[in-house]
Every structure is written in C-alpha cells, then in structure tokens.
Amino acid sequence: MAHWRPVYAVLEREVVRMFRQRTRLVSAMVRPLIWLFVIGAGFGAVLQQTGGVSYQQFLVPGVLGMTMLFGAMLAALTMVYDKESGVMRMLIMAPFPHYWIVVAKMLAAALAALLQALLLVILLGLLGYLDWHMRFGLLAVALLATSAACAGIGMLVAAFTRTLDNFAAIMNFVIFPVFFLSGSLYPVSHLPTALKAVALVNPYTYGVDLLKHAVLGVLPSGMGADFATSTDIAVLAGFTAAALLIFFWLRKRQLKKNHQNAQRVVTVAVILLAIMIVPRVNVSAQTPSNANTTKTQSTETDRQPPASRYLDQTNGLTANAAVAYGLSHNGELEAARKEVDAARAMVKQARLRANPKLDVDGTRQINGKDNTLGASAMLPLELGGRRAARITVAEREVEVREQEVANRERLLAAEVRAKFGEGLAQALKLSITDELVEANQQSFNLIAARVVEGATPPLEQNMALVELNRLRSIRETAEGKLEVLMFELRNLIGVKPEEPLHLRGDFSNLIDQLAPVADATERALHERPDVQAFRAAENLAVARIEQARAEGRLDGSVGVGYERMNSSFPVFGVNDNGQLRPVQDVFHFFKFGISLDLPVRNRNQGAIEAAVAGSAAAAQRREFAELTVRREVAAAYAQYDRAVRAEEIFRVGVRDPARANLDVVRQTYELGSKTLIDYIGEQRRFIELENDFIDAELAVYNARVEISRATASPELIKR
Secondary structure, X not given: OOOHHHHHHHHHHHHHHHHHOXXXXXXXXXXXXXXXXHHHHHHHHHHOEEOOEEHHHXXXXXXXXXXXXXXXXXXXXXXXXXXXXXXXXXXXXXXXXXXXXXXXXXXXXXXXXXXXXXXXXXXXXXXXXXXOOOOHHHHHHHHHHHHHHHHHHHHHHHHOOOOHHHHHHHHHHHHHHHHHOOXXXXXXXXXXXXXXXHHHOOHHHHHHHHHHHHHOOOOHHHOOOOOOHHHHHHHHHHHHHHHHHHHHHHHHHHHHHHHHHHHHHHHHHHHHHHHHHHHHHHHXXXXXXXXXXXXXXXXXXXXXXXXXXXXXXXXXXXXXXXXXXXXXXXHHHHHHHHHHHHHHHHHHHHHOOOXXXXXXXXXXXXXXXXXXXXXXXXXXXXOOOHHHHHHHHHHHHHHHHHHHHHHHHHHHHHHHHHHHHHHHHHHHHHHHHHHHHHHHHHHHHHHHHHHHHOOOOHHHHHHHHHHHHHHHHHHHHHHHHHHHHHHHHHHHHOOOOOOOOOEOOOOOOOOOOOOOHHHHHHHHHHHOHHHHHHHHHHHHHHHHHHHHHHHOOOEEEEEEEEEEEEEEEEEEEEOOOOOEEEEEEEEEEEEEEEEEEOOOOOOOHHHHHHHHHHHHHHHHHHHHHHHHHHHHXXXXXXXXXXXXXXXXXXXXXXXXXXXXXXXXXXXXXXXXXXXXXXHHHHHHHHHHHHHHHHHHHHHHHHHHHHHHHHHOXXXXXXX
16 A cells, blocks of 8 residues: 555646646636537537437537547646656656556546546536436446546557657647547448448547447437447456556666666766776876875865966966056056146246346438437346245146046056956856856766667756756856956056956955054045145145235336437537538437336236135035045945955855755756756856855955055055
8 A cells, every 4th residue: 555655646746737727627628618519519500410419419428538538648748748857757766666657647647537527527517418317327437437548548649759749749640530530529330431440449439439328328320329338348448458558568668778778878977987087097106206296286276266268377467467557557647647747847937037028129210310229128026926926836736736646546556456356256257157067068968878878858958958058158148248347457457459368366365454444544534645636736726825916916127228319400510620510419328227017906806816715615625525535434444344244154154055055956966866957956046156156255355445445555556
C-alpha cells in the first residue's frame, strides 16, 4: 500500500492542474455542445428521426465519448511536458518502482477524462438530452471503461512523442480518424466495407457502442448499438491492458538506453577533467623547489577577476595617475590657467605709470612773414591714490583667478575619481558576466551532448540556450555602458578617443577611520578653494570701492613749454644806421603750469555706490558658500556612514550566503534533485546580487570621493 501514496500524489497533481486551467474545462464542455447543437441540428433537419429518436439524441453517446477522448489526450500531453521540463526525471529518481509511474500517469489521464465526462453528463441531463430512467449502472461501467481505453490511446501516443510540437501533430493525426471512424456520428453498420474494417479495429468504437447501450438502449432499424455489451467491455478491457503493457515495455527500454547514455556522458566528462588536471600536475612536478611560491601565485591569480581588455592589474592606469594626467592635460583647465596668466599680465600693466604728453605746433601768416613755433610737455600726476588702487584691484583679480583654477582642479579631480570608480565597477560587472557566460557555455555544451545521447529532454537544451543568449545580451549591454564610461574618462583626462586605456585597481581598503565632522568642516572652511575664491572676490569688491573713490578725488597734471614768435608790423622804422626798414623782431617764451581736474559735480558717486553694492553681494555669496560647505561635509559623512553599513550587511548577510546557495542548487541540479529552471533562477538572483554588491562598493567609493571633494582633502589630488 505504500506505493499508492506517490500514485495518489500524481493523481492529485493532475486533478488540481485540470481545475486550475479553467479554459480547459470550459472548452471541454463547449466542444461537445457545439457538435450537439450545430452538427446535430443541421443533420437532424435532414435526417428527421433516426430509429425513433432525434439525431441530437443519437449524438449524445458520441459527444460523451468525444469529451473523454479529448480529455485523455490533453492529460497525456502532460506526460510529454514532464519529459521536457525534467519532472519525469525526478519521478524516476523517486524511491518506488518505475512501473508505478506508468500506472499513475494512466490513471491520471483516465481520471481527467472521467471527471470531464461526468460534468458533461450533468450538463446534458439539465438540458434534457438524457433520460433519467436510463441504466445508470451500465453508464458508469461505460464511462470507466471508455475513459481507461482513451487514456491508453493517449499514453501510447505520448510514448512515441519527444516534444510538444510533435505531440500536437500526432494528436491531430490520431484523434480525428479515431473519432470519425467510431460510430459517434453514424452507425458502424452503415459504413462502407473498407471503413467498417478500420472501425472494427478501433478500440474507441467499442467505447461509443457501450455508451449507446447505456444511453439509447435498443433502437430499431439498426440505429442503436452495433455490438453486444460483453463484446464492448471485453475489447475495452483487453486494449487497456495491452496499452499498459506496451507502455511498460517502451518505458523500460527507454530507461535502459538513458542509463547507457548517462554512462557515456560520465566517461567523457571524466576524460575531459583528467585532460584539464594532468597539465597542472606536470607543471608542479617540474618545479618542486618553488612549490610554495607557485601555490601563492596561484592563489593570488584565483582572487583576481577575469582578464578583459579594460582591466590591467599590472600596467593599467590607477585613480591617482588618472587625476595627475587629467590635471596636466585637461583642455578646460589649461584655458583657466591661461586666464590666470592674463590676470598677472594686467597686474604688470597696472603698475606702469601714465605716459607724458608732448605737443608741438606752429603758425604762419598768410601773405605775410609772421610765424610762431611752440613745443609743450604734460605729465599726469594721478593724485588721490589712483595708481595704488588700480594695482590692488589687478592683484585681487589674480587671487580670484588662482582660487578659481584651484577649485576647478578640485572638482576635476573628484569627477575623474568618480568616473574612474564607475568604469571600474562596470568592468568588474563585465568580468562577472564573462565568467557566467563561460560557465553557461560549458553547461550548454554538456546538456547538448546529453540531449544527443537521449539522456536529457530537448527542452533543457532550449532553456539553457535561452539563458546563455540572455547572458550574452547582458554582456553586450554592460560592455556598451563601459565603453561609454571609458570615452567619458578619456575626455576628462585629455586622452584621445582612439588611444587605449586600461584601468588598474579595486574597491578594497575603502573603510577607514575619518576625522571628526567638526574638524573636517573647519578645514574645509579654511582650505576649500571655492570658499577662498569667494573671499578673494570679496576683497576684490573692497578694492574696487577704493578705486572708485580714488577716481572721484582731485587729479591734475603739470606742463612746461617753449614758444618762438617771429612778428612784424606794417610800418617802417629807423635802424642803428639811420636807415628805414620794416618793424620786425623774434620773441622767445618759456611756459609752465599745472592743470587740475576739480571734482565739483562728478565725484564718481554712482561708481562708488555700485562698488559698495558689489561688495555686499560678494559677502552674501561668501556666507552662502560657507553654509554650503557645512552642508556638503555633513551630507558626505552621512552618505559614507550609510554606504559602509549597507556594504557590510550586503557582504556578510547577502553575498556569501547567495554564493553558497548557488553552489548548493548547482550540485543538486547535477544530482537530479533540482530542475534547470531552479538553477537558472538561482543564477539570475546571484547575478543581480553580485552586481548589487559591486554597486554597494561603488557607493562607498563615491562617498569617500565626496568627502575628499567636500573637505578639499590632500588625498583628492596626488600629483
């Protein structure tokens, strides 16, 4: 009786599956009603009465048999699905004889057909197509015998079918000839001789005939049953037993073949494993003196991620090297440094004093001989501290530019480190995906070999291929993201897109004891270049106020000159010799003086007010920048604290157990206790968890970078 427990479990599984598939039950009821109402009504209008009953009543045994035939066929369909999905393999491994599996599956198909037939009997009785005074005992025997025979037909079809596609084709090829050549639609005695011979060897014919005995009774004119009740029962019982025995024999033959194929696969696997192990043993034997060194190097190699064309843990670019290279070659930063040089040149210009002015002029009388010639020079004094104010403004502008460049260096270094971390994380994810692709490729090759040998259903090969292609697609997407990140990193550090770039590093040693938040905040307020730039801008605004005031004060210039005048008059005079001559002489003049610019109306009041307002704005910006610094430092510390906790929880409580779970599921799958679906599902979870762990490490790394950026830590820029 202990063997009936697994049989009961299989029966319960099939019944639960049938009632959960509501569309299956609905179609099982709708299909015979369509034949009864549509086909029966159409042919009934032509045939009128058939032996004293309507044609629709004549079809009742046929539609009952149809329901059991289709129900048994669909139940047998689960046999093919179980072979493809691996459920049949688990049933074979169960601790009870294999022939009980055949008994359980056949009983399950018969039970499914019987339950659907009983539902249809109730429905036909409510619709008035059954006489409640009929022979219910014979009806029960007919339903049981016919359902068992239909289950036998379905199991034989399933035994010769390896995939669901083939089963659908064979079912359509079998079910309609069996149904049409069974007496369901017309008496067997009315068929031509050839078709009648086929109907006589059709076991389903006797099931429909037995149903006619129970439902229709004895009808005149040969429209009722064609055979005796005992004949129908004997044929149905004999066919059911024969189908069961044939299925036993086929199953035993298949199991024997699978066992031989499994032995072949194991032999091939052992040979491949030996081929992989022997070279390593030979290498170790050749260098006995360096055994410890070799073991250490092997251990270090195993810890390293798989090689890829983006990672080079020997000659690759580190984060510090990337920052140093970027600070030296970034085009935007180079342009900012040129602006500093321009500001320093303006300081040199501001220190220069004003140039003196030289004026030379002359006049000559038209139609006369009078003329003058003069020369004068003027020197601006730049009174009121104009020159000193101008120099101070230029020097303050240099300070602002220098602090802005330092702030750009800080931001660039942080951005390079963040982009480096993103690229490194994506490269590590790509390495994990490469490992999984390689492992799944090996699993697919092994499964394909087992399918060729017949030890594994083709469904597992298809599922493995789908999973392998899914991982390949994920790898292409991951590599595309990594290529974009590498292009962005090249652009930041000033490397051409076509030049090769390999990364070196990992996310180890990220957790460290940090300085207190208060100390870090104070250091940031004193050392951050953006805050110093705002302070320099505030000093620049003060210098511009003084410059505006100086330009509104008294200013002047001094000048000297010489003038030669040759003048004559239109009269004559007597010279020393007593002779008459025109009155004419040459005069020489020396000029000197001072020119004052009196600030009476325009004392530069507007410019002074604008400079004062600019100074107030600079002070507000500086105060807001200090507030922002406090917020950024506090946020960076909070982000780091939470990221460290999350990474530690993930590492201890998620990653290690997930890896152990994957190993267990893989081993149980190889032993046959788990299905390929279970292994694929666990592998997908492991991929997600491994990527999430890398994201957690990246979050800690970014938090450290953010702390260095917010506090202007010297670690941020290591030249």
